[in-house]
Amino acid sequence: MRIPGEVIKEIKNKAPIQDIIGNFIQVMKKGNNYVAYCPFHDDNNPSLSISPDKQIFKCFSCPPENKSSGDVFTFVMKYKHLSYIEAVKLVAEMIGYNYDFGDTKANVFEETITHKLIREAVNFCQYELNSTDGIQHKEYLEKRNIDTKMIERFQIGYNPKDDKLYSFLSKKGYKDNDIIAANLARLTKNGIRDVFFNRIMIPISDINGYPIGFTARSIDPKVDIKYINSTDTPIFKKSNVVFNLHRAKDKIREKKFVILAEGPMDVIAFDKIGFQNTVCSMGTNTTRNQLLTIKKYTNKILLAFDGDNAGQSAILKTGKDCLQEGFDVLVLNNDTEYDPDEIINKFGVERLTEMIKKPKTWIEFVIEHYKSDYDLENYTARREYAFKVIEEIKKEKNDFDKQSYIKRLAEITKFPVAQLSTGLITKEVRSERKQIIRPSSSLDTGIEIAQKIILKQLLFSVKNITIYKNELGYLPDRQLDDIAKLIINFSDQNKYIRLGELLAEIEDSELISLICEIESDNTHCDSENEQLLRDSIGKIKEYEIEEELKKLQARAKNYTDEKMKLKVLEEMVELQKQLNKLINGR
Template identity: 30%
Template structure:
């Protein structure tokens, strides 16, 4: 049976959309609404709006919109029931659930369930008096406290080939989902399966809503290769857009207006331990534009804290360009040679590490320092520059990109044109992505149609008169026609257009995005009746003119004396008369 409607309404009543969205994005007040950079497409100017009055959101750049449930669904890539349960947990509303038959579950839900079970199983193994003794000893020797084990849900994958696999099968989890989640692998040349992680510390990787999407693991045997191992990518996990610890760090990042970026899991945990809770880590991969976009939504300043070796410095040089190109102010902390953030945090403690951050170098100051401090061969120098320029994407901000190129040219003492040429060559080898939807080119007719739909939702006596002036065929866009039908239905049934009942009807009709967009349209000041009447008149005028244009093209293809041509001429005459009578 579905989730009871009263449960959904109870969650909707408690889950303020501004509060929910602000956990993911940096919202700024804009009149009666809030705005932010859209999380669903790349943009320079914020076009994502949230209406606290109507509890809706809409992006005027890509068209995505809806209510608090659809926002969580889009952000987390989860189904409606999952979004309801997630918000229910956050707002203390119990959602009555049942065991879902395999045939009814989505693949994502099954993957989440498999990962959740595995995380709990690894956690129990760590805490088991005998099984987890060695792993607990290692953590304590590294200075990672039991409180941190709890906060980050650290676990342990025991030695042995298939202990987790057997536990998962006993739980009824499918082999297909266990393989896709990267928890098991097929035995080479043999039948059967073995655990992907064995004799490793386990660091669960969480989505922003706090669900386990993958695992990072560190080998405890010095002979184990590779030392660090991540879950393979899956429908719910992509390394290029996931940052370890962001689910825990998000609020602190907003408070501090700054994010600290480290490389390893223990680096991240150690910095959280000394109170630097605005720390995240890349999941065993280089910083990507998608990482940068995720951070840009919550802060404007990034501080890179790389390992104190050449590999760390090179990674910081590449990451810094990507973060700068995304619009972040970038600083870099230079640690002692051979050190890393984990060791530095344990050695320095909170107060001294804070001073280290305060004395960070601006990115190009750091870049200049590295280029002077190290001896590069011509080939090494060229490779570093190419890797840095690869971080400049064609769809990025042109002015920001030009400033970065100018700074690089200054530090490298090379001609900026040569760097621009290199960037162009890089782009020419990369297939361009599909163009994003952009509403800036939306024609005037559609804008007026949406304005009139907004006006028709006001409690004004002139609206009743206007109902007789409009027809669904006056709207050029299918979504506007369907929304007007919805309004007509609500008027007939006496449904309050600002009520939850109307929102529910919009959702049932698949019009929640349209409803969110229209709700965020600001009504121009002035005489309401005149504005409504003039807007309707203009819509009808544009409709007739569009029809006249079509008829004109049709006439060009017809013989002048044919019956079809005469019929078109007569119809055109009637349209012109109707136009003059508006």
């Protein structure tokens, strides 16, 4: 869906950012601006600043991995875990703006041949589950307390033996190549055979609920591989898809957290006892793309993998990945070796419910998990265990919690609290030193600063934009160059530059946040300064020449032909003259 730019601009102009944000959190007037306690991190002082003039917000205390800044739509997206279109719709509703958002061509779902084949397979397998061939598999589901209601909710079916699915699709006129491309059949030396024969079939759907693949379970004890999933097809990429998210997304928003289970059967187990905010990644290896998809709906994740060693090890890896993406991580308080369904069957619904409602914190899990890896009677092992746990404790943002965990670690290791705290501080100092010397991007930090100064100066006036266009016209960093182009296009069309109106024309929330971050950063410049703009442009030119000199130098080393080498050296001399001229002219 694409909402016309003029509609977005009109909605934003009629929606004072301080009023919209004030509908979700308390805002307080401070001078010409407003401040609030930031809802995106544990804020003890009002660090969220709201500018009515610029129609932007920015938190000055959010951690680097979870920066918070942008316009009114960005705030609503982040606070309510909505898509950009959903955020625009909600703001429109809040101000009483009437517009038929559904009356767009992009709203129409375009069904491909692969979509049709998967849909046909879902219907066929649902029918077969209730046939004579499917009786044994339906009884298996009933033994796992998956009743007719849950079977219908998850569209569970059965793919029979003897290549019946392929035969069915072929008789309906579908081409063999298309059936194979949809991963419903494969070509073998014995002809075309079903991929998922004699298995329970659970459809995998996209975020809008359209089936795009399958996860299939065998109940045959002689089969080693219990589950197989669809391989990648034109409409299905396993690394990008989160199972059950299309059903769970509303409940995730409502409950403000997501349960990440290990597999589809676990999702069904949680769902049937009322926890419909459960999803899974169809395996213990959760990808970054899957986590980023989940993060659109919540920042809080409860890891609920199996209680066996494999499941607990997977929690450790996934938990670290979640922390890297800015999640608040909790862990199911599973003190058994069973999966969720087995817990229900052996101990009852109440036991699993209690595990969910009283989860472990991430550090509590780490403390217990690492204990099994070390002989704590041995001093060296005890010391290594302490260091390993401290590595995780130092990531904790709350100082009170840090000290609580240090005390708990002291009880286990018998090391003094003061000694452990010193180790924590030492490690934090080292970490900070590393961060100071590490460049924040692939470009030199000074060049990145110069580019951001240029962009901020462009936001001040058309005059600065003209200087930039005449003297440089590009930026080395692709994303920052995209922003410069957006600013220039806006200026060319309107003959003026206004931040609020510029942001209204941009749909990419990441770019909006970055523009607001640059505009509100007063570290290197806080007012219009033509000389600073020209100096920064000069620095970019110097950088480009230096990079070209490095390339030419590398080429000269590789040449054996003296004439070619001389030609390259002449180019280098000419570039060096240009570089000296730039440096002397600054």
